Amino acid sequence: MKPNFWNRIRYRKTPKLLYFVRGFLRYYTPRWFTQRRLAKLVSEAQNRPDWDYIRDRVDYYCRLEQLPTPPAGLKPLSTHRVGSIQSAYFFDSYEYTRYFDDALLWRIEPGDVTEVPELPSVVKSRPAEGERGNAVVLNLDKRRHFMFLKDDIPFRKKENRAIFRANIDHLHKNHVYRLRFVERYFGHPLCDIGVSNHAPVVKEEWIRERISEFDHLTYKFIMCLEGNDVATNLKWVMSSNSLAVMPRPRYETWYMEGRLVPNYHYVEIKPDYSDLEERIQYYIDHPDEAEAIVRHAHEWQEQFFDRRREKLISLMVLHRYFERTGQR
Numbered sequence: 638m639k640p641n642f643w644n645r646i647r648y649r650k651t652p653k654l655l656y657f658v659r660g661f662l663r664y665y666t667p668r669w670f671t672q673r674r675l676a677k678l679v680s681e682a683q684n685r686p687d688w689d690y691i692r693d694r695v696d697y698y699c700r701l702e703q704l705p706t707p708p709a710g711l712k713p714l715s716t717h718r719v720g721s722i723q724s725a726y727f728f729d730s731y732e733y734t735r736y737f738d739d740a741l742l743w744r745i746e747p748g749d750v751t752e753v754p755e756l757p758s759v760v761k762s763r764p765a766e767g768e769r770g771n772a773v774v775l776n777l778d779k780r781r782h783f784m785f786l787k788d789d790i791p792f793r794k795k796e797n798r799a800i801f802r803a804n805i806d807h808l809h810k811n812h813v814y815r816l817r818f819v820e821r822y823f824g825h826p827l828c829d830i831g832v833s834n835h836a837p838v839v840k841e842e843w844i845r846e847r848i849s850e851f852d853h854l855t856y857k858f859i860m861c862l863e864g865n866d867v868a869t870n871l872k873w874v875m876s877s878n879s880l881a882v883m884p885r886p887r888y889e890t891w892y893m894e895g896r897l898v899p900n901y902h903y904v905e906i907k908p909d910y911s912d913l914e915e916r917i918q919y920y921i922d923h924p925d926e927a928e929a930i931v932r933h934a935h936e937w938q939e940q941f942f943d944r945r946r947e948k949l950i951s952l953m954v955l956h957r958y959f960e961r962t963g964q965r
Contacts, residue, residue: 651780660728664719668735675736679956682949691946695953697893698774701757701961710756711742711962722747725778730759733775733951741959747777749865751811751888757962759955762866765886765895773958775951776891782869783891785938788854788877792928797921799858799882799913800829802848806864807838815862818910819843827917829856857927858882858904858917867894875902875934880920880927884908892941902934 682691714734719727726747734743743759750760753772761782763772776783805819806812816838822828823843831845850873853859861868861883867890874881881903886894899905904920906913920927941947959965 653780656728656780657724660724660731663728663732663735666735668739671736672738675952675956678736678949678952682953685946685949687946691950691953694893694950695957697896698891698950698954699957699961700770701773701958702770703961704757704963706963707742708756708962711744713739714741714743715739717743717745725780726761729777729779730775733948733955736952737955737959741964742962743958751866757958759958762888762890765889773954774889774891775954776947779891782867782872783941784850784873785876786850786854786873788879790854790878792857792878792880792931793924795857795879796855797917798827798829798856799860799917800853800856801860801862802831802833802845802853803862803864803870804834805832805836805839806834807836809865811866812864814908815864818860818862821910822913825914827914853877854879857921861903863887866890867892871903872938876938878931880904880930881934882906882913882916884910897937898933901930902937904930 682688685691714737717727717731717734721727722745726745730745744754744756746754746758746760748761750762750772751764753763753767753769754760755771757771757773759775759777760772761775761777763769763774801818803815805815807816819830819832823830830843832839832843833845833847835844850870853870853874854877857879859870859874859877859879859881861871861874861881863883863886866888867886868883871881871883871894872892883903884906885899885908886897889895897903904916906916920930956965
């Protein structure tokens with residue numbers, strides 16, 4: 638079976654033009670207009686019937702300990718303007734910072750963050766384990782990362798193989814894990830593996846053309862291997878009827894990868910990939926269990942679909958940041 642044509646049209650990344658139009662409309666909306674609404678939105682969040690759920694998410698994203706005063710090195714929100722950081726990180730953070738007073742101090746660390754910052758910082762990603770209080774998560778670069786699909790191919794109708802398509806950046810330390818996977822399983826009958834870029838460590842025989850997310854959906858198993866930080870494809874894979882296959886996540890984002898339950902939300906394999914064949918064959922032979930994982934993955938996705946609630950959680954995370962840095 639092939640993915641439905643109309644699903645390809647409806648479920649895709651927000652077009653760049655629309656993304657930037659929205660971003661600039663927010664940017665040129667007077668800040669006093671949004672700032673005067675903050676107290677009402679905070680009250681709305683705290684009085685919703687799902688406040689306990691909201692608070693739990695806020696607690697997860699912002700683990701800062703209470704500080705008596707803001708630490709040196711933070712900058713006022715008034716300096717957060719177009720051109721100050723990469724556009725995706727700017728517009729996705731400004732969507733919420735515009736609700737707060739320009740004099741409040743903060744720090745944002747854009748990019749693929751894999752270590753906890755020395756100062757309390759807003760980040761897209763952080764380590765999934767250990768002490769990470771200074772890494773306060775917002776949903777940044779979400780046009781690229783927060784993409785969900787509609788998959789109309791049942792699990793049992795898909796091909797009994799795992800597909801992997803990704804870049805391998807030999808200059809980034811974390812890409813060694815992708816390299817080891819390709820070296821071990823390229824040409825394996827249970828795998829369709831291809832690398833999408835040329836690099837000194839990439840063999841010419843590994844090169845394959847890029848394919849769309851929907852073209853992955855004819856396979857029962859989709860490899861979700863971390864690159865610079867998290868596996869970018871994990872979100873849309875877990876919205877499909879295929880199984881996400883990966884070692885336990887080392888990094889997390891707004892998606893709360895650190896809370897995913899192995900073999901309940903995704904198929905866990907060992908960090909050295911040595912049990913991949915065994916795990917794939919198990920779920921080929923036990924389709925009922927595979928379909929249960931698909932259902933659980935879809936249930937996980939659903940919590941991010943309430944746009945109003947996601948907005949309130951984002952505002953409450955920043956509210957907590959300013960509170961815990963001794964500013965409220």
